[in-house]
Amino acid sequence: MLRFAAAGILCAALAAPAFAKDEAPAKQLFGAVKLPSSSPAQPFGFYAKGCMSGAVALPTDGPTWQAMRLSRNRRWGNPQMIALLQQFSQDAARLGWGSGILVGDISQPRGGPMLNGHASHQIGLDADIWFTPKPAQPLTPQQREDMPFTSMLDKSKFLTVDDRRWTGTHAKLVMQAASYPQVERVFVNPAIKKKLCETWRGDRSLLGKVRPVYGHDEHFHIRMACPPGATSCKKQAPTPTTDDCNSKELAWWFTKEPWAPPPKPDPNKKPVKPRQVTLADLPNACSVVLAAPSRSEDAATFGGAMAYSAQPAASAPAQAVGTVMESSLPLTNVPLPSPRP
Template structure:
């Protein structure tokens, strides 16, 4: 992959120059197809892009993709493969199937709204709502609300009427795969797991607390082996994570405003990420040609390839029109305190 990208850098430089004044999220959010290239995760989870992305089918035997209009069911083949395996394994513990949230855009990169990460095809969101025993319509996939696992009147308390032992098993199953590096959940959910999980706790340290993950959890896998363009995250600290690093999230410190130095110069106004801020290969990926529709295939997991764009028996007829005409609606990114405990 590195050789192919290097050959495209001159083309990418032209894109970078012409797009210098446009935010990177506008550039990547406007691309509807992946590159015709070998798969490659480039950069870091929150500053990078994706070459050779593949899409998971909108429907599988043990999953259904949600919010189709966002066109965010693309990822590195290793991520898509994991989702398929996870969805199958989940049924073995009594979970009826997965509702899939955002994975990545066709070429990764920053999104127009909703996420700071998910940029290199190695992150995926899974709803805490189980898959129903029927196929959801396109409208239902757009409109079905997120259901928080927290009590409405208590921001950091799990609702015992919603959270079940099966939810706990599902999260711990996700953390059990060796390629999974982190599973992000709300701090209250992590606390609940620390207090109640009676099984093997060796993977509990992978489950990391972070705000905003109360209606879904977020799976992050490691950089693929040999992916020299992928920047790994620091390893999770040893232990189960049920320590002072978790207690920190229940203090006032995450919400405290930073102290201002009266002698410091005024801060610079916020600046959106530009293409020039990203790895140089991302300009080439943005410029690279995409495949013809019939060549855009999902990861089949060893089965026959399924087109990501053409209709399949499981795909509602209006999906393509929705993807083409409706922007995804999602709240602004939930603020994450910085600094925060190591490992998150």
């Protein structure tokens, strides 16, 4: 069914005349759309170069979650992602993560490039989770706009987790996210990956899904694999099946190279203005996705009146994911942090 729906949209895109706004920056076109398309749910393209049809919204409030920064209108995703977040929020609460999770950006109503903040999050299969638990007292809409992030790093030291803030429950939360079969990657700050390598005593193979990336010290990023049958979704390379703690990739972050200042531009050369991504740079189907009729917000809110039967997100038992932590486990062959250049 998904293949036929994708093929239909793609054929329509190929047969349609050139979109009138082909030369406008794609981020402006997708950023201006307030509601999802009424077509079947489907990701098109890659996580950082694509769009999505048939998105659904995470309800702003749930028993074990709250959506943050509502003014951004980025709580839309593939139905399987929204189902996963709701399952994860329940598991997080069982782990002792407050009363649940605070959910940051997922995607725009039709995916696509964003005006600011992300290069990915374009096909409805990425979501940000705050390193702050949902409080017992629900946050007001204004508090969700103003509440600051909390970094897990010790700002006085180079790439070091702040042990006054980081706890075993933080580790369990990240590893719970990595435990779901449909989750392909969990992006965290390199210092957090190193901390998990040093301390995690649960299933070490799950650490291969936890990938070190710049930033991600105030939140972590869940990325689902392309859903089964979504032939229009471009897959990533598989993640390591080991903990990957002694990899060159992780060690590289603790060298001077990532932090070296960029070379000074040649004053004799005319500056080159960065080229904006346009609709023509995205998969052909995105033109039709952008122009498609809208579904109302009520009809497209997950769990409301929408024509979609989501399958429950598979999950490992919350208690089985993170029962053993040990702060003294040594890490070999990974450079220790040194003063930042």
